[in-house]
Amino acid sequence: MGKEEGVKDTPPSNSRPTNQCRSLLPMRVLQVFLMLVVSALGISVVSMHMIKYLKIQTLAPTTLISTCDEVTTLESFIKPPSSAWHSMNDSELLWRASIEPRRYEYPFKRVPKMAFMFLTKGPLPFAPLWERFFKGHEGFYSIYVHTLPDYKSDFSSSSVFYKRQIPSQHVAWGEMSMCEAERRLLANALLDISNEWFVLLSEACIPLRGFDFIYSYVSKSRYSFMGSADEDGPYGRGRYSYAMGPEVQLSQWRKGSQWFEINRELALYIIEDIVYYRKFKEFCRPPCYVDEHYFPTMISIGYSDLLAKRTLTWTDWSKGGPHPTTFGKSVITEMFLKKIQEDHSCLYNDQKSHVCYLFARKFDPSALEPLLKLSPKVLGF
Numbered sequence: 001m002g003k004e005e006g007v008k009d010t011p012p013s014n015s016r017p018t019n020q021c022r023s024l025l026p027m028r029v030l031q032v033f034l035m036l037v038v039s040a041l042g043i044s045v046v047s048m049h050m051i052k053y054l055k056i057q058t059l060a061p062t063t064l065i066s067t068c069d070e071v072t073t074l075e076s077f078i079k080p081p082s083s084a085w086h087s088m089n090d091s092e093l094l095w096r097a098s099i100e101p102r103r104y105e106y107p108f109k110r111v112p113k114m115a116f117m118f119l120t121k122g123p124l125p126f127a128p129l130w131e132r133f134f135k136g137h138e139g140f141y142s143i144y145v146h147t148l149p150d151y152k153s154d155f156s157s158s159s160v161f162y163k164r165q166i167p168s169q170h171v172a173w174g175e176m177s178m179c180e181a182e183r184r185l186l187a188n189a190l191l192d193i194s195n196e197w198f199v200l201l202s203e204a205c206i207p208l209r210g211f212d213f214i215y216s217y218v219s220k221s222r223y224s225f226m227g228s229a230d231e232d233g234p235y236g237r238g239r240y241s242y243a244m245g246p247e248v249q250l251s252q253w254r255k256g257s258q259w260f261e262i263n264r265e266l267a268l269y270i271i272e273d274i275v276y277y278r279k280f281k282e283f284c285r286p287p288c289y290v291d292e293h294y295f296p297t298m299i300s301i302g303y304s305d306l307l308a309k310r311t312l313t314w315t316d317w318s319k320g321g322p323h324p325t326t327f328g329k330s331v332i333t334e335m336f337l338k339k340i341q342e343d344h345s346c347l348y349n350d351q352k353s354h355v356c357y358l359f360a361r362k363f364d365p366s367a368l369e370p371l372l373k374l375s376p377k378v379l380g381f
């Protein structure tokens, strides 16, 4: 009975099944389908969150690593290190310095700087004058100092010369080691891609004008400043050796003072050179003073049109001999400085000018005191 009742009870459910199943089956399919849709949505929502989360996860280590310099950032290329010191030897340095951007659309603001390269034995007696000259012009200049290899400079952290000493080598006057030192200075300065103009100075050099004047004069010049003369006689063509051919011909032989100001293109040309370097190193030895011939000749072969063919550094050779006059305390007057500032004539951007020199040498350390006194009035800083 109970069974029957049960059966009785069930008939409706028993009789319906086929009907119910017919109507439930699409419902189940729909349910499963809906569940699938919902779970798919769920998964996609979760995975989107996961991606965000994972991005944060992958970003976090990158920023951590970049502080350890393991991942390259643009900044690591464009920001010069705070110290000019490094652990590269000369071949490594020259090779590294020859890596140059070729795309002149910078993805950052590039303010072109002037690199002031001091070729010294060690001390810089005119540092106080230079400090005053550079004051207020941060971001428009860089400084590099080449000294005797074991000289330790002791500038305080407030000085513009602080940590500007580069790894240096011994230099012999008039020999290839002099050009190597100049090339070393150029290569170090080229590491900072903001450096656009490169001035070579000695410890006996002083600026003849204020920073803005010099920056403007150099940056607006169509030419680089390096002496490059075809000179007859024993001190000119007489120093040429036919062994330097065929790369260097007698007609290409040039002479100029070693104190130059050149642009980035020429600086790169100099540090890239292997061919002329070998010729000059082997065949231009005293009494062929290589620092007077190597750069003037090779640039005049490759880039003659880029040279103003004069130097920006005034030197007094009037007394003759192998070394120019050195000026001490007693001769430094307003009239003396005005005379070397303006009493000349030359071409500037192919126009006649009486401003031909921006720097002067040689000065004895005793000249510092009167120069500091006169500089605001006469030199403009």
Ligand SMILES: *[C@@H]1O[C@H](CO)[C@@H](O)[C@H](O)[C@H]1NC(C)=O
Binding pocket: 089, 090, 091, 092
């Ligand atoms: C610089 O170091 C490299 C690697 O040790 C070496 O091959 C090269 O000869 C060195 N160059 C100079 C000029 O010392």
